[in-house]
Amino acid sequence: xxxxxxxxSFSKIFFWIGIAFLYLPMVILIIYSFNxxxxxxxxxGFSTKWYVELFKDDQIMTAVGRSLQVAFYSATAAVALGxxxxxxxxxxxxxxTRTFFTGTITAPLVMPDVIIGLSMxxxxxxxxxxxxxxxxxxxxxIWIAHTTFCLAYSTVVISSRxxxxxxxxxEAALDLGANQLEAFVKITMPVIAPAIASAWxxxxxxxxxxxxxxxxxxxxxxxxxxxxxxxSVRLGITPxxxxxxxxxxxxxxxxxxxxWYFIRKQNEKYKPV
Amino acid sequence: xxKIKSLIPAGxxxxxxxxxxxxxxxxxxxxxxxxxxxxxxxxxxxxxYSPMFEWLDEKLSISINFANYIWLLDDPLYAEAYWNSIVIxxxxxxxxxLIGYPMGYAIARAPKHQQPIWLLLVLLPSWTSFLIRVYAxxxxxxxNGLINNSLMFVGIIDxxxxxxxxxFAVYVGIVYSYLPFMVLPLYANLVKHDQSxxxxxxxxxxxxxxxxxxxTLPLSFNGIVAGSMLVFIPVVGxxxxxxxLGGTDTIMIGKVLWEEFFNNRDWPVAASLAVVMILILIIPxxxxxxxxNKEVQS
Numbered sequence: 238x239x240x241x242x243x244x245x246s247f248s249k250i251f252f253w254i255g256i257a258f259l260y261l262p263m264v265i266l267i268i269y270s271f272n273x274x275x276x277x278x279x280x281x282g283f284s285t286k287w288y289v290e291l292f293k294d295d296q297i298m299t300a301v302g303r304s305l306q307v308a309f310y311s312a313t314a315a316v317a318l319g320x321x322x323x324x325x326x327x328x329x330x331x332x333x334t335r336t337f338f339t340g341t342i343t344a345p346l347v348m349p350d351v352i353i354g355l356s357m358x359x360x361x362x363x364x365x366x367x368x369x370x371x372x373x374x375x376x377x378x379i380w381i382a383h384t385t386f387c388l389a390y391s392t393v394v395i396s397s398r399x400x401x402x403x404x405x406x407x408e409a410a411l412d413l414g415a416n417q418l419e420a421f422v423k424i425t426m427p428v429i430a431p432a433i434a435s436a437w438x439x440x441x442x443x444x445x446x447x448x449x450x451x452x453x454x455x456x457x458x459x460x461x462x463x464x465x466x467x468x469s470v471r472l473g474i475t476p477x478x479x480x481x482x483x484x485x486x487x488x489x490x491x492x493x494x495x496x497w498y499f500i501r502k503q504n505e506k507y508k509p510v
Numbered sequence: 511x512x513k514i515k516s517l518i519p520a521g522x523x524x525x526x527x528x529x530x531x532x533x534x535x536x537x538x539x540x541x542x543x544x545x546x547x548x549x550x551x552x553x554x555x556x557x558x559y560s561p562m563f564e565w566l567d568e569k570l571s572i573s574i575n576f577a578n579y580i581w582l583l584d585d586p587l588y589a590e591a592y593w594n595s596i597v598i599x600x601x602x603x604x605x606x607x608l609i610g611y612p613m614g615y616a617i618a619r620a621p622k623h624q625q626p627i628w629l630l631l632v633l634l635p636s637w638t639s640f641l642i643r644v645y646a647x648x649x650x651x652x653x654n655g656l657i658n659n660s661l662m663f664v665g666i667i668d669x670x671x672x673x674x675x676x677x678f679a680v681y682v683g684i685v686y687s688y689l690p691f692m693v694l695p696l697y698a699n700l701v702k703h704d705q706s707x708x709x710x711x712x713x714x715x716x717x718x719x720x721x722x723x724x725x726t727l728p729l730s731f732n733g734i735v736a737g738s739m740l741v742f743i744p745v746v747g748x749x750x751x752x753x754x755l756g757g758t759d760t761i762m763i764g765k766v767l768w769e770e771f772f773n774n775r776d777w778p779v780a781a782s783l784a785v786v787m788i789l790i791l792i793i794p795x796x797x798x799x800x801x802x803n804k805e806v807q808s
Binding site for chain 1: 540541612617626630632633639641647689771777803
């Protein structure tokens with residue numbers, strides 16, 4: 238990133254203003270999480286007491302555990318289904334209802350959360366009445382809902398990698414006597430592995446972040462972290478939430494950096510000559 | 511089974527089946543239920559709506575109740591909420607485009623090896639909790655928040671500006687949260703442009719501004735549509751941002767739907783609000799798919 242001012246164009250200046258706009262609020266939030274004062278806007282010296290209070294809050298800590306668990310299962314299921322869906326998107330060009338399939342796979346990307354949440358809940362209620370499953374709403378129903386919308390994102394990530402992939406090494410494997418499945422497991426999977434990893438991490442963070450859909454499909458006694466945060470934020474700003482927010486920002490940035498590292502490594506390894 | 515199999519090329523069946531079945535059951539089927547419940551009656555029971563089919567005395571009665579839709583038409587609150595949501599989504603999209611286009615352009619024109627870093631800088635915030643980022647703005651926009659305090663400290667204003675709980679705060683929150691969704695498709699489009707076209711334009715005597723408006727901008731049309739729809743569609747149904755940053759006069763449809771569902775417990779009205787929202791969004795969603803497909807094929 239050249240910092241020579243003479244090379245700066247209009248778009249470059251705009252880019253850095255945009256970046257400042259994106260990061261400043263979070264930086265200020267992190268600084269204020271170390272504020273001694275109970276008043277969030279007055280600086281009264283450095284302190285880590287809100288972090289201590291945060292870790293003492295059992296309700297929040299239980300919600301953290303629950304959220305991590307749901308995110309883990311949702312990301313795993315979304316990636317497993319996403320691999321299949323990506324193959325369909327990229328490799329299987331002809332079958333009836335393909336347009337319908339590709340439409341429904343990308344629809345959750347843009348569909349407003351309130352609609353996904355409401356429609357999922359109505360399905361669960363109706364199914365509960367008709368076949369008695371799911372009997373109650375909670376972790377399982379959140380997992381299903383999160384898997385559904387994460388599937389859209391993981392399919393997009395995996396299929397864009399699959400699209401770039403050099404087809405000839407797979408063909409070589411097939412020529413050398415591998416069957417389709419062997420070629421896929423031994424050749425294709427390792428090549429798209431970084432995309433699979435980053436799809437998993439993206440799904441994981443998306444699930445950790447969702448408040449609207451989870452609010453609809455959960456039942457009493459299964460609140461996730463965002464639901465917990467949302468209900469306390471509605472009542473006003475508390476320094477404890479600043480501390481929690483800081484930890485979330487740091488954790489997610491860390492995860493994002495790891496996934497970026499995977500992609501980068503990937504690009505270096507398979508760069509076409 | 512064989513009938514279904516015959517629709518799909520042999521051998522591909524088991525690949526298509528798992529995601530397809532999942533989507534049909536957990537994404538398409540739910541919309542059928544939304545449609546069904548939107549034409550039922552709100553009653554005091556669990557679940558709080560009347561059944562559509564009833565089998566009584568060897569008679570199957572199907573009741574379709576349009577009262578919810580008539581209710582939506584009667585009360586101007588709902589029309590206002592839809593209109594407000596569309597207006598807010600429209601202007602938010604315009605602001606995102608005005609800020610996001612130069613950003614996407616700057617990344618696409620950066621040296622090749624630097625592009626992933628610049629892109630990561632833009633995307634990283636969108637990976638960080640959405641809720642937390644909206645929350646960060648609450649502390650900044652409050653009457654005694656950081657922006658007001660600093661402005662008063664410097665002496666530009668004497669009294670705090672009212673920013674929190676206004677439409678202004680909602681715009682700030684939306685543009686802030688959705689900006690990365692605009693930048694990404696624009697970058698993906700702009701980075702593919704053939705540089706020789708721009709050289710050709712300048713060889714033919716066009717200056718930088720003319721080249722931009724006559725070559726770059728028209729070529730990036732698909733990216734602009736994709737990015738705009740990625741912002742516009744979810745913003746129409748946005749709930750968290752108007753709830754946290756907006757005031758009582760910020761009536762958006764997502765918020766109204768939430769309140770009908772959770773506060774008034776009127777599931778059928780909430781369902782019919784969702785049906786109308788989907789009908790409004792069908793055009794932008796179709797546009798999104800159309801230009802998205804064009805992008806992938808080019």
